[in-house]
Amino acid sequence: MGKLIYLDHAATTPVHPKVLEAMLPYFSAKFGNPSSVYTLAQEARQAVETARTQVAEVLGSTPREIIFNSGGTESDNTAIKAVAFAQQKLGNHIITSVVEHHAVLETVHALEKMGFQATFLPVDKHGLVNPDDVGRAITDKTTLVSIMLANNEVGTIEPIADIAKVIKARAKGRKIAFHTDAVQGAGSLDLNVDKLGVDLLSLSSHKFYGPKGVGVLYVRRGGPFMTWQHGGSQERNRRAGTENVPGIVGTAAGLKLAEENREAFNKHCSALRDRLIVGVTKIERSYVTGHPTQRLANNASFYFEFVEGESILLNLDFEGVAASSGSACTSASLEPSHVLTSMGVPVESAHGSVRFTLGLENTQEEIDLIISILPGIVSRLRAMSPLSAEKR
């Protein structure tokens, strides 16, 4: 096995050397607790507040609207619960979509068990939510809409700004909070909260070359918010607990770098993505999943009939290639990807899904290697499959 070809950036990214460098002093040299009064601690406080300002600049918000926390899952949980419970007297209806990440879906399911009502909007075959469906789903009990900015499996970019307009028009002056899980959008899409028209937005640092276990929740000033984590007065009483100072510094460094590189990232990745899509779809009975144009620059996702995703991934791993699949056999739930099946991909075919997500460090040679080895892997597995023999 030669060098690693990493094509799973939607799962996680390596910490960028510049990000690591920014973080390192805050582990030992500048280890103070930001809440303390002495100079050492004030260095840490300064670092956290500088980071907050840097993140706010990327989002076009004020620093006080930024909450640092433990990652995308916490951001999604907090956004949904904080609004749902704060507005409980006004209404109990939440709107989301069937293709959200589990961090959103399971949170909403948990709220349903507590008596909230939820609407899970369908998507079309490309994974798009129709803004008019959002409008039609709104009732006078709706307090929250949560739709992701870009899908983690198929890379489809949702029409967030259009949805925001529909919500505003239908709300008729009532307050309906709009949350977007922007975890997969960072580094590729414009995260300006006013342009998007959102009231809450989730980010996860390890998806943009920052550290794992750190994230950001943007909460628009003046909006409803019920605190979930109680304790000290950190994060303006919205998220208690001593700040993860190195993680927060790394988050800001990563996001700033990602924003600076955004254009270059999109150009580099979309060229490789398109090359990969052209090359891979030469395999017979292979299909691209997601939207043909409204998709993340770094997402190339497919399914191959008559073969199972994990088997493909293991064979790719033999060649040093890291990718992922929505197959049931790669999930603990033993069910194939809810995203693919809700887009109308047949269950058998959803098992044969493979997702490649690219990064700045990937090269054309790597893409060409995938294109050269994948047909052999698929045909070897098909030769072994009882399905291909029956159906052809």
Added chain:
Amino acid sequence: MYSDMVMDHFKNPRNVGSLTDADGIGTEGNPVCGDIMKIYIKVQGNRITDVKFQTFGCGAAIATSSMVTEMVKGKTLEEAMVISNKAVAEALGGLPATKMHCSNLAADALHRAIEDYQAKQKVA
């Protein structure tokens, strides 16, 4: 995630294919859970003289299919009927817990093939 033996059977599966003159054919699994195994057997004088498999599925599904074909060759039908999914997993040095239910069905597929053979004998 997988033992060396599982990876060996996944990389170099034994007895892949079909038998055009099979005496019994058995299928187990379903498309929803994502693993389907098909076993073909040739029987002579109560013994399994040849066996082949075709499998759609993950590493565990392919490795257990391959392993069961190795375990059963030359065995009497009675001996073959008592080979359990668990025994196949053990022969492979164990499987991850999540794979034990959905992906470990090769012995069941073998039993279906034997039953198919026995049903055909009754008709004949």
